Amino acid sequence: MRLAAVVFAASVLALNAFRVPPVAGQDTPPAQASSTAAAAQAAPPDIEQGKRLFSQNCSQCHGADASGGDGPDLHGVPASLGDTVVQGIIRRGITGTPMPASYTLSDKDAANIVGYLRSLGSATGSEKAAGDPAKGEALYNSSGCPVCHMVAGQGGSVGPELTRVGAMRGAPSLRARLQNPGANLPQVGEGVFGANRWTQFLMFRAVEKDGRVVEGMRVGEDSFTIVLKDAGGKLHGLWKPDLRSLEKEPGKSVMPSFKDVLSSAQLDDLVAYLVTLKGAQ
């Protein structure tokens, strides 16, 4: 009887329990009072100031002229997303990506940066790229890229999918990666490695207790396990306490360098093709 009463009381209480209030900011800089934001929007942006702030805060990932680097090309972004959204992204970052929140830029600073981006026009890197995308596509197919990379469902699964690579990266970083695939690997904010800036595509060399060596690119890791993908695209799941050694191989990559394989003009063509890849995943 007593138990029944407890269960009844619990269910009555449970009816009151499912009410989740909206989430205000946590560990992120709050938006300033709306009156301040409105004032910031009312004043015309200072484009010179915006350019200076962009150079200091944004150019490392988005490129000196906002044409993209390890981060995307920003030409035309304010026009497609709207100034307010872009200002919000500058202030608060994008969770789950390397785009950080800014603790030092004010709403006015963000408005000036957006003003600068608007002044660049919306002609994207792909429209301004030096090479010829059609020639680049032919080179992509003749150089063996589809053996390892997938675009729109076609191609191999050894390397990363490139379906949206033109939306994620700018031309300079793609060119650099073709020449030196293992250098300056990108870092991710989230995904399989959790919430920090983990290096993507990092190579590891594991030696098992019996002396067998496994070398490959990290695709998943926790404190006790690691999964490596070898040059053939095969996955190796390893229990760390059983390994004799496990070492990072910074600078190495499964991907060959195309530095001496393709001419400078051919690299331009290939990059011009890659930056057109903005398809849905």
Added chain:
Amino acid sequence: MKTLLCALVLAVLLFSAPSRLLAQQDVTYDQLVHADATPQDWLMYGGDYQSQRFSRLTQINRETVHSLKPAWIYQPSHPLPPFESSAVVAGGIMYVSEPLSTVTALDARLGTKIWSWSAKLPDRIYTIGVHRSNRGVAVLGNTVYTETLDAHLVALDATTGAVRWNVHVDDNNQGYAMTAAPRVLNGKVIVGISGGDVGIRGFIDAYDAKTGKRLWRVWTIPAPGEPGSETWGKDMSGTRGGGTWGTGSYDPELNLLYWTTGNPSPQYNGSSREGDNLYTDSILAIDPDAGKMKWYFQFTPHDTHDWDAIQVPVLFDETIDGRPRKLLALANRNGFYYVLDRVTGDFVTGVPFVHQTWAKGLDAKGRPILLPNIEPTPEGTVIYPDGHGGTNWNSPSYSPQTKLFYVSAREVGSYFVIGEPKVDFPSFGGGGRNGLPADESYGAIRALEATTGKLKWEYRMLAPAETSTLSTAGGLVFAVTDEGNFFALDAASGKLLWEFTVGGASAETNLITYEVDGKQYLIGGSGNCFVAFSLP
């Protein structure tokens, strides 16, 4: 006749089978003082008033731990991380708090929900610089005490979850919030407050356990003109902080409560608050009858790196140089491990337990000797440890068997960036921090000699983890990695003995252990799972 006899035998057998009746009982103050005498229960945050987080249970031990398996899993009512609760178990019933401000009672053997209570929260809650979570409850008599995100203290009936009383501690619209487990003493409930990052004036409050009437308030920031106000520059306008968002420890013999304080505000820009900024980043010893501070010790004077001293003060007794001492150990967010005399507050020893790049060391009184160029700059200054610190709020543990202090050490630095010294609510910070590449950092469970801080052994983890440790008389230390791997180490050697992957982000609950019907359980959360492990 024979049938009747059979029925009688059956009835006797049935009634002599292990009871399924939950042995719910009132928790007395005397039980709390002698928590080590009832290791089957886990009566409070930290396990005992000394916050040793050490269990006398031995069923799960060095020999048996390899067969530890999940017994049941509880998933919270509102599956929103971070799930940071430290459960309390009394008489076979577990009281666990959940985000945002929910308390649930479970059958500790089976994980069955008995009741659940959720605070009626306003549509908008200010939690700037505050995790939107709850870290546990306190139990005294047949009442469960819990804090709410919008800064209320609520007393619930332990059998039904019905509200006995609900008091408003302070104004959430000014940034005051509450996330910790209260500490109950004899007839009193002690609570701290969050919101130090948005310029609240920190305090520690005591409430009458029966009525909810406030008995006293100890401010952690002096009023203008009071002793300590001279450590805040020319005037104290707009500069505050000193949140008290942990759960203090207590010495019943000395009748002293030990409570830690958080950072000054704005936390990264100290230009508006020249001086030591008392009593931020400190530990306060409080007489809980008088509501008066007996002594304080400040770990990080004039902090500009967000190194709240909200780490757990662990009380232990040990002989040093032939003299028996009553001691207090605290592994601080600033990267140093401190041992203090808990009678006087005198500094005994202090050494770094992680890589740190801001102090040359500590002087004879425990004050840091600063290195040059450690202040945040517009471009960012790289300093170790990072803003989350060498360790954070998660409880360490101390084993009286090994005399070792087990702590989750975070080997990671960050860029500290200075910004405008804003303190007008709800702006905050005066700057910020940006992380260094994750592949250049790691975490470890470290065993330190409690009296000296000397490293005895370490067990490395992939990432800097915010995990508690739990040590047991079974010769074990338990912890959870940032990736959700639960594991057990040999408390003497640090050797890995058991691992189980739960996965899920934010494995920040404090581990506990208890025993019901002759079976020992280990409890902890990761992601949205609160997992009970036991032997088959």
